[in-house]
Amino acid sequence: MTAISEAPVRPGDPPGGRKAIAVWGLGVAVYFVAVTYRTSLGVAGIDAQERFEIGASALSAFSILQLLVYAGMQIPVGLLVDRLGTRKVLSIGIVLYTLGQFGFALSESYGTALASRALLGCGDAMTFISVLRLGSRWFPAKRGPLVAQVAGLIGMAGNLVSTLVLARVLQIFGWTPTFAGSAVAGALMLVLVLLFLRDHPKGYEPKPDPTVPAGRGFIRRQIAETWREPGTKLGFWVHFTTQFPAMVFLLLWGLPFLVEAQGLSRAAAGELLTLIVLSNMAVGLVYGQTVARHNAARAPLALGTVGATAAAWGGVLSWPGQAPHWLLIVLCVVLGACGPASMIGFDYARPANPPERLGTASGIVNMGGFTASMTTLLAVGILLDATGDNYRIAFATVFVLEGIGVSAILRLRGRAQRRERERLVASRIETVHVPA
Incomplete structure (x- = not known):
């Protein structure tokens, strides 16, 4: 991570440095939690079939709906980040995916569980694009590919939490304690983002472009x-x-x-x-x-x-x-x-x-x-x-x-x-x- 802060800076580029790493790292942590929630069903598929008394087609609907929401949100989220900024969009995403994970923990019926996964997918969709935007605002442009690559690698580590931790906790404590307990991480991320995350370094605010058109057309x-x-x-x-x-x-x-x-x-x-x-x-x-x-x-x-x-x-x-x-x-x-x-x-x-x-x-x-x-x-x-x-x-x-x-x-x-x-x-x- 030292290489990120030591990158040569072009005129007008953000300076990088330790504060940039800390702020960007917080955004990556939000993405890490999102990936953990996204993949948590991968180790709970058999338990979900037993809990909701469903077959394979109904089980697949959980992930299909989650991915459908995620894919459908990609372009709107990009526009939303440009308009509202990273901090607001990440905060909205955290609220949505935490409510989705907590709702999934408490769900007794198939329909409620399905709605919870859709809510989770909507919040998840707001994380990765926001993190990419955060990196471009805090680090020199030359370090963009490295920052994006590291963010992706750390996010993938969220799968390890699902396969190594959640799978074992699920066997020991059962459905509701496992998923409800994991939702605590989302609540913690929301507090940290609201307190410490900033869209850009002081003095590097993006200048609005009045020539950019808007509207559905x-x-x-x-x-x-x-x-x-x-x-x-x-x-x-x-x-x-x-x-x-x-x-x-x-x-x-x-x-x-x-x-x-x-x-x-x-x-x-x-x-x-x-x-x-x-x-x-x-x-x-x-x-x-x-x-x-x-x-x-x-x-x-x-x-x-x-x-x-x-x-x-x-x-x-x-x-x-x-x-x-x-x-x-x-x-x-x-x-x-x-x-x-x-x-x-x-x-x-x-x-x-x-x-x-x-x-x-x-x-x-x-x-x-x-x-x-x-x-x-x-x-x-x-x-x-x-x-x-x-x-x-x-x-x-x-x-x-x-x-x-x-x-x-x-x-x-x-x-x-x-x-x-x-x-x-x-x-x-x-x-x-x-x-x-």
Whole structure:
């Protein structure tokens, strides 16, 4: 973290430093808690089925609704952060996701629990974009990629709390104490944010731009122009194709699959889910550095991850009987690469759009993986109910969505690269002709 504060500062850039690390770290802590709440159902799926007396399709509806709200909020949250500032939006997000987690703890009926997860998803949606905005306000622009990468890694550690802590606490204390107790973290975050978080350093207030248009027409035009760029579409499909296999596994179906289909204990299944998170954090550092140094590595890394994921799932699902433990380890290590690969989608959308459209572009790309995750969560649940819990058939959905995504990536890749080169040449020409 020292490197963040020692970055060279350009004129007009925020200075960084220890106070920047402290304020930004508080925002990241809010995101960390959000990820913990988001993934808490992943270790409680079996308990939820027993508590609410529901089948696989109804269970999948929890995560589907949560992700539907999350994805639908991406673009509105970006606009909200620009208008209200990070501190207010993060505070609203904390209130919503804490109420959602606490409501889930007290829910006795399926409908109430479903509404609580929707509320949680709405609050969760307000965290990551806010944290990215906070980093850009407190640190020099040159440190932006590093700040975003570290924020993502710390947020992923929230999965570890779910798999290592919540899973064991749930077995010992039961449903209501576990989820209600975890909601205390949200209340603590709200107090800290209200007391200590600031949108920007003193003297670095953003200047309002009176020339920026507003209204529904502008928003529709902004979205349409952003989507028109081949790089935005390619980013969407890269995110769509790479993220969902790990998201579905961690969010809901991993624990039931490992316990019910593979015969593992809950403790052993929890260790494999933890392995996915650890692999994600390690691979994220490698992918991030590789793409930063070699722009041409984006497509090989993304497509290579998709191929490795398909091969790992093919090996597990085609194995006669229960797969050996070593093969399940390989599957979880490979699934850990899905999250870092999905971040490559943002690297395609970023150079394709001018600065005033980057928030919209990021929101569109981020919707890709969550759309695929919602589709897979629903399909797996329906197929499990229809086939009597046949996980081989249910998880074959992964291959269908990967096939759709790869075909779109291959179709858009050439156009996006040509458009990116055109923008780069135009930018260089414009720089040359700017008067001294």
